[in-house]
Amino acid sequence: MNLYKYISESINNKLGFAANLEVPRNRAFGDFATNAAMVGAKSAGKNPRELAGEIIPKLRDLDFIADASIAGPGFINIKLRDDFIWQSAAKPHNEKTTAPKKIDLDYGGYNVGKALHIGHLRTSIVGDTFNRIAKYLGHTTKSYNHIGDWGRPMGLIIAWILEYGMPKNADELNKIYPASTERAKNDDAWMTRAKKITAGLQSGNPEYKKIYDAFMKISLAQMDTVLHRLNLLPFDATMGERGVAPYVADTQKILESHNLLTESDGAMIVNVKTDDDTAPMPPLMFRTSSGTQTYAAADLSAIYYRTQTDNPDIIGYFTDSRQNLHFQQVFRVAKMANITNAELFHTGFGALTGSDGKPFKTRDGGVAELLDILDMVNDAVRTRVADAGKTLDNETISSIALAAVKFNDLLHDVRADYVFDPNQITSFEGRTGPYILYTAVRLNSVLKRAGNITNTTAPELTDDERNLLIETLDFERTVHSAFENRATDMIANYAYDLCQLINTFYHNCPILRDDIDENTRAKRLTITQIARDTLATAIDLMGLKIPDEM
Numbered sequence: 320m321n322l323y324k325y326i327s328e329s330i331n332n333k334l335g336f337a338a339n340l341e342v343p344r345n346r347a348f349g350d351f352a353t354n355a356a357m358v359g360a361k362s363a364g365k366n367p368r369e370l371a372g373e374i375i376p377k378l379r380d381l382d383f384i385a386d387a388s389i390a391g392p393g394f395i396n397i398k399l400r401d402d403f404i405w406q407s408a409a410k411p412h413n414e415k416t417t418a419p420k421k422i423d424l425d426y427g428g429y430n431v432g433k434a435l436h437i438g439h440l441r442t443s444i445v446g447d448t449f450n451r452i453a454k455y456l457g458h459t460t461k462s463y464n465h466i467g468d469w470g471r472p473m474g475l476i477i478a479w480i481l482e483y484g485m486p487k488n489a490d491e492l493n494k495i496y497p498a499s500t501e502r503a504k505n506d507d508a509w510m511t512r513a514k515k516i517t518a519g520l521q522s523g524n525p526e527y528k529k530i531y532d533a534f535m536k537i538s539l540a541q542m543d544t545v546l547h548r549l550n551l552l553p554f555d556a557t558m559g560e561r562g563v564a565p566y567v568a569d570t571q572k573i574l575e576s577h578n579l580l581t582e583s584d585g586a587m588i589v590n591v592k593t594d595d596d597t598a599p600m601p602p603l604m605f606r607t608s609s610g611t612q613t614y615a616a617a618d619l620s621a622i623y624y625r626t627q628t629d630n631p632d633i634i635g636y637f638t639d640s641r642q643n644l645h646f647q648q649v650f651r652v653a654k655m656a657n658i659t660n661a662e663l664f665h666t667g668f669g670a671l672t673g674s675d676g677k678p679f680k681t682r683d684g685g686v687a688e689l690l691d692i693l694d695m696v697n698d699a700v701r702t703r704v705a706d707a708g709k710t711l712d713n714e715t716i717s718s719i720a721l722a723a724v725k726f727n728d729l730l731h732d733v734r735a736d737y738v739f740d741p742n743q744i745t746s747f748e749g750r751t752g753p754y755i756l757y758t759a760v761r762l763n764s765v766l767k768r769a770g771n772i773t774n775t776t777a778p779e780l781t782d783d784e785r786n787l788l789i790e791t792l793d794f795e796r797t798v799h800s801a802f803e804n805r806a807t808d809m810i811a812n813y814a815y816d817l818c819q820l821i822n823t824f825y826h827n828c829p830i831l832r833d834d835i836d837e838n839t840r841a842k843r844l845t846i847t848q849i850a851r852d853t854l855a856t857a858i859d860l861m862g863l864k865i866p867d868e869m
């Protein structure tokens with residue numbers, strides 16, 4: 320149940336006008352507070368405290384309210400009835416959206432022939448969690464891994480392979496692109512050759528295509544490895560720059576029919592600047608002067624393709640913020656040419672930095688590869704566990720490391736940079752993934768030791784018990800807001816707040832101790848179970864795995 324919504328709507332209905340419901344920081348005086356008396360004062364021609372005196376008896380009439388009282392200049396504090404909280408919390412969370420949408424999600428966007436690096440971390444984690452949230456709410460999603468598999472890098476890689484032979488594995492393959500790029504810097508002939516090969520590949524040269532297919536296999540396998548290690552949902556489609564190539568011609572026709580294409584130095588561009596632009600807004604490049612397909616053409620053609628086949632209500636993109644301008648240009652052209660009616664959104668991420676505020680680098684100063692980062696965090700967990708004198712199996716260590724990386728990533732506002740510190744994120748205390756998992760493991764272990772739980776009805780609740788239950792009743796509101804605001808950090812922060820209340824409850828409310836009577840034990844076990852189920856759902860939305868022990 321969405322408690323907040325229920326209470327807010329019931330009060331508004333009862334009073335006949337809309338007031339704001341607030342959740343006080345300190346719940347000692349009430350579970351909620353309403354500003355109804357302040358909102359209604361003017362039209363009633365009364366002062367707020369006077370009106371509050373009239374509103375309070377009406378609120379007391381509502382069957383879920385235990386007490387209502389005036390606070391400050393005219394706020395009304397509301398305390399809910401214990402039995403109402405109890406019964407509401409016992410109902411499973413399953414509030415689906417009343418307006419299910421078809422949503423195409425574009426995240427991952429890995430590149431063929433290149434190692435996945437730190438820049439692919441957030442798009443994978445946040446995109447996957449957003450996908451899980453949308454599904455949970457009952458939307459229909461289709462996830463696209465729009466891979467980089469058709470541009471100049473392909474020409475550079477093929478040129479190298481033609482000269483030095485086929486790489487045997489991903490490690491060898493991943494070295495080719497940087498090496499070939501380096502060579503092209505001082506060797507014009509090499510660059511010209513790479514450009515020609517790129518154009519040749521794009522127009523169907525069979526020799527190039529054969530090489531391309533061979534290293535493509537290596538790359539796709541490598542992407543799969545990363546997908547598993549990050550515990551991501553499988554992509555519904557791996558269809559990137561090459562996959563949309565057959566739709567570029569149609570897309571071009573649409574642009575032409577709207578008179579949007581202009582020639583510029585042999586290239587084809589679309590001017591997207593409007594009079595309202597204050598920031599620079601360069602034209603979108605649809606085709607290069609050497610005739611090759613551009614990054615922007617691929618994205619426009621993908622929108623065209625998705626609209627024709629999926630006909631989505633929304634298309635959402637998750638990339639780093641350096642692509643903000645690109646997506647602004649693409650979205651403008653898509654709307655100018657009426658390629659889609661879908662709502663288009665792009666979430667641009669901040670970077671992961673070292674403690675110096677500069678992009679995170681490995682110890683030897685290189686760009687951190689994604690698998691290296693996971694290994695680094697794995698090692699940090701292993702050290703911590705050993706220091707604490709514990710032994711945990713490898714699978715558990717991996718689950719903890721994964722939680723450390725993903726939870727920390729989700730926790731931050733997606734647009735902001737954050738400092739990536741393997742040591743800090745693996746701590747078992749504070750706002751960390753291990754802390755979240757530890758709390759879940761603790762609840763599971765209490766429930767396991769307890770065995771069957773006997774039924775109890777409408778018990779009295781202590782503050783710690785009611786605060787925890789009320790928080791579980793805020794879960795659905797959180798998931799809806801996370802979706803509406805495209806703010807996956809809300810789920811992570813909610814999970815943390817819930818864990819705080821769980822641990823307070825755990826410390827103050829003994830459950831299995833001998834001196835606890837049967838009724839109290841049953842009540843607390845029921846609360847434990849509700850809290851565990853809610854936390855487990857949140858953990859699932861973040862794509863983390865709860866180990867058996869920690």
Ligand code: ARG
Nearest residue numbers: 425428429430465466467638
């Ligand atoms: N391959 C690109 C990169 O690694 C990201 C692709 C993002 N998605 C898109 N539809 N353009 O930078």
